[in-house]
Amino acid sequence: xxxxxxxxxxxxxxxxxxxxxxxxxxxxxxxxxxxxxxxxxxxxxxxxxxxxxxxxxxxxxxxxxxxxxxxxxxxxxxxxxxxxxxxxxxxxxxxxxxxxxxxxxxxxxxxxxxxxxxxxxxxxxxxxxxxxxxxxxxxxxxxxxxxxxxxxxxxxxxxxxxxxxxxxxxxxxxxxxxxxxxxxxxxxxxxxxxxxxxxxxxxxxxxxxxxxxxxxxxxxxxxxxxxxxxxxxxxxxxxxxxxxxxxxxxxxxxxxxxxxxxxxxxxxxxxxxxxxxxxxxxxxxxxxxxxxxxxxxxxxxxxxxxxxxxxxxxxxxxxxxxxxxxxxxxxxxxxxxxxxxxxxxxxxxxxxxxxxxxxxxxxxxxxxxxxxxxxxxxxxxxxxxxxxxxxxxxxxxxxxxxxxxxxxxxxxxxxxxxxxxxxxxxxxxxxxxxxxxxxxxxxxxxxxxxxxxxxxxxxxxxxxxxxxxxxxxxxxxxxxxxxxxxxxxxxxxxxxxxxxxxxxxxxxxxxxxxxxxxxxxxxxxxxxxxxxxxxxxxxxxxxxxxxxxxxxxxxx
Numbered sequence: 001x002x003x004x005x006x007x008x009x010x011x012x013x014x015x016x017x018x019x020x021x022x023x024x025x026x027x028x029x030x031x032x033x034x035x036x037x038x039x040x041x042x043x044x045x046x047x048x049x050x051x052x053x054x055x056x057x058x059x060x061x062x063x064x065x066x067x068x069x070x071x072x073x074x075x076x077x078x079x080x081x082x083x084x085x086x087x088x089x090x091x092x093x094x095x096x097x098x099x100x101x102x103x104x105x106x107x108x109x110x111x112x113x114x115x116x117x118x119x120x121x122x123x124x125x126x127x128x129x130x131x132x133x134x135x136x137x138x139x140x141x142x143x144x145x146x147x148x149x150x151x152x153x154x155x156x157x158x159x160x161x162x163x164x165x166x167x168x169x170x171x172x173x174x175x176x177x178x179x180x181x182x183x184x185x186x187x188x189x190x191x192x193x194x195x196x197x198x199x200x201x202x203x204x205x206x207x208x209x210x211x212x213x214x215x216x217x218x219x220x221x222x223x224x225x226x227x228x229x230x231x232x233x234x235x236x237x238x239x240x241x242x243x244x245x246x247x248x249x250x251x252x253x254x255x256x257x258x259x260x261x262x263x264x265x266x267x268x269x270x271x272x273x274x275x276x277x278x279x280x281x282x283x284x285x286x287x288x289x290x291x292x293x294x295x296x297x298x299x300x301x302x303x304x305x306x307x308x309x310x311x312x313x314x315x316x317x318x319x320x321x322x323x324x325x326x327x328x329x330x331x332x333x334x335x336x337x338x339x340x341x342x343x344x345x346x347x348x349x350x351x352x353x354x355x356x357x358x359x360x361x362x363x364x365x366x367x368x369x370x371x372x373x374x375x376x377x378x379x380x381x382x383x384x385x386x387x388x389x390x391x392x393x394x395x396x397x398x399x400x401x402x403x404x405x406x407x408x409x410x411x412x413x414x415x416x417x418x419x420x421x422x423x424x425x426x427x428x429x430x431x432x433x434x435x436x437x438x439x440x441x442x443x444x445x446x447x448x449x450x451x452x453x454x455x456x457x458x459x460x461x462x463x464x465x466x467x468x469x470x471x472x473x474x475x476x477x478x479x480x481x482x483x484x485x486x487x488x489x490x491x492x493x494x495x496x497x498x499x500x501x502x503x504x505x506x507x508x509x510x511x512x513x514x515x516x517x518x519x520x521x522x523x524x525x526x527x528x529x530x531x532x533x534x535x536x537x538x539x540x541x542x543x544x545x546x547x548x549x550x551x552x553x554x555x556x
Contacts, residue, residue: 001385002348002406003048003093004077007034008413009423016176016398018076019058019092022411027093027103035114037426042446045278046111047119047251047382049348049408050080051104053088053135055128055207057177063091063098064134069183070175072129072207075399075409080121081253082128082207086238088135101135108246117248119278124235125257126192126208129167129185140237143211146230149187155214155224158231160190168199170206176398190217194257211235213262225261232262239270249278249299255292256283263296271297280342286333293340300380303341304350306333311345311372314475314494315365316358323477323494326372327464338377338460345373346384348408354390355404363390363434364529364548367441368492371527371550372477374449375490378456381449388442389416389435437530448525454481454488459513463489466507476500476545480555482514487555488524493545499534501544506555516555525552 007029013022030046038046055068056078065084073082089104091097111118133142147157167185188198192208194217200206214229216222239250255263267279281298283289284305292298310325334341345366351357359365374381386393386406391414393406400407406414419430420439428436449455461480467473475495481488493500506519519541526536529548536551537544545551 001046001048002080002408002414003050004080004090005406005412005414006030006048006385006417007421008411008418009421010413011418013397013412015396016076017411019411022076022413024077024092024411026095027100027107028095030107030110031424032110032114033424034421034426035110035116039114039116041388041443042450043116044450045117045119045248045380047280049121049251051089051093051120052080052083052123053085053090054078054080055082055084055130056090056092057175058092060091060097063100065091066130066132068128068130069181070177070179071169071173071183073175074207075397075407076176077409077411079207080408081123081126083121083123084128084131085133085135086127087133087137087140087241105245112246117278119249119251119280120242120247121253122239122242122250123253124211124262125254126205126210129183129189129207129209131209137241140234143231143234152218153212153216155212156230157212158234160196160210160212160217162188162190162196162198165198170200170202170204172202173206211258213259215259223259223261225259228265232265235262236266236269239266240273243270243273243277248276249280251280251282252298253282255281255296255298256285256288260288260291260296263292263298267297289334290337293337298340300340300342303329303334303343303379307341307343307373307376308345308350311369312358315345315353315362315369317362317365317496321494322474323464323492324473326376326477327462330377330460330462339379341377341379342382343373343376343379344382344384345369346387347382348384348406351404352391352393352406353387354392355394357404360392362496362548363438364531365494365496366390366438367527367529367548368477368494368550370442370445371490371492374445375455375481376479377460378458381446383442383446386414386417388439389420389431390438391416441527445527452488453483454486458483458486458488461510461513463504463506463510466505466510468503468505471502471504472500476502478504480506480510480514482555484515487514487516489521489551489553489555491543491545491551491553493547493549495547497547499532499544499546501542503541504543505541514555520556521553522556523551524554526550 007025010023094100094103143158167188192205214224306329313321397407397412398410458481463478532546534546
């Protein structure tokens with residue numbers, strides 16, 4: 001959930017609206033009733049984005065949080081990844097901001113009481129330009145407090161510097177909140193996306209400062225890990241702090257920009273404190289996957305570059321899209337460790353499915369897309385709040401300007417999700433017919449994927465190579481999931497318009513691996529797009545599957 005939006009009840013919101021004008025989620029909004037409703041949908045873990053205190057244009061100074069300069073903040077709410085205090089939560093989430101950590105703890109307790117778990121952000125690569133911690137333990141020294149700012153790089157510095165320069169606001173920044181006092185930063189610090197320029201561009205992560213883990217970025221990325229850099233110790237302390245409060249895991253922002261040696265150090269130390277912690281890495285380089293799992297210690301990695309991109313092309317009905325790219329994911333990227341890949345079709349960085357830049361013209365491609373995403377292997381599945389209703393994200397929120405994403409930077413709302421909340425009823429009463437059908441599909445899929453042993457722990461066999469000439473090798477994807485007791489055949493038709501008819505082939509190798517000697521296919525579960533007007537059929541090995549639909553067959 002995008003926390004500041006998730007529970008906001010305000011139905012009337014304006015572009016660039018303030019906290020007072022547009023409203024925000026409160027910790028109390030994640031109530032026992034709300035949690036029961038999420039659990040009923042099949043949710044097991046909540047990843048709450050934006051809990052940790054970040055830079056904002058709102059004045060929180062009376063609660064111990066210094067005022068941020070608006071020219072180095074993105075949006076009225078601010079970026080949830082420009083952390084201002086690693087040891088605090090945003091004051092505006094609390095009814096009594098001075099007691100915000102107590103209210104956070106009460107919310108966490110409710111989550112656990114309902115049998116759910118909470119994953120929070122850990123943002124290790126960068127922090128807000130105005131970082132200041134008023135909640136850190138007394139023994140902790142703030143980032144940069146002891147840095148030698150005369151050096152561009154020093155292994156014991158927390159930041160990288162541009163000596164002899166002054167930071168300049170990027171060209172094009174036009175904050176909705178004006179300040180008569182200029183922002184001053186001397187010397188300029190390097191921005192979060194490794195930009196060694198005192199005046200980064202508006203497209204850079206100019207609102208953040210890059211953290212130094214002992215890698216000399218301007219000297220061939222030479223490493224200085226002995227003795228352990230100060231940043232390693234500070235960031236490991238942050239993980240320990242939140243672990244002691246009882247959080248269940250961390251989604252680690254841009255983990256690939258932080259050396260794997262740090263992760264090996266920090267994750268092992270933190271898991272000694274709680275072995276059941278979950279660490280999820282945002283990572284986009286398949287060549288780094290194995291190292292970040294088996295050396296770094298991550299439990300799960302983002303499968304964006306592989307499966308997400310392959311499935312999205314099919315859902316967008318791109319001319320060059322092919323299900324062969326799904327096969328390539330397990331063959332060339334993550335097949336040996338697929339259980340470590342976190343699959344998704346939406347998150348805060350990507351466009352919503354039901355938007356012009358994704359699949360608005362082919363919304364029910366959601367059925368085969370999500371089925372492959374959820375059932376291909378047995379790693380975790382993530383959905384984004386509003387995804388299950390086909391959230392459109394078409395409004396100009398403020399910093400976000402109708403870019404087909406739900407804004408993480410602005411005080412706003414998630415319109416379809418807000419109607420599902422229905423003033424605390426958490427039901428479908430205010431949803432459209434299409435939204436209800438989509439929601440029903442998501443709930444059915446998530447529950448099915450969790451209860452069926454073949455999909456939680458079964459083995460996988462790709463059937464594409466064995467299919468004949470009457471099989472659409474570009475639009476139809478078929479695979480087996482099986483255990484000793486049961487085998488299921490999954491057939492997904494990504495064609496947006498055409499029903500497919502063919503004979504499905506189960507090769508001898510698959511039969512041997514499943515320890516079966518005959519093929520008898522029977523219906524187990526069908527998901528049929530509601531707008532096609534046809535039914536799926538199986539007769540022997542002859543298959544008829546409508547457009548944008550999925551068949552799951554028992555193989556006995």
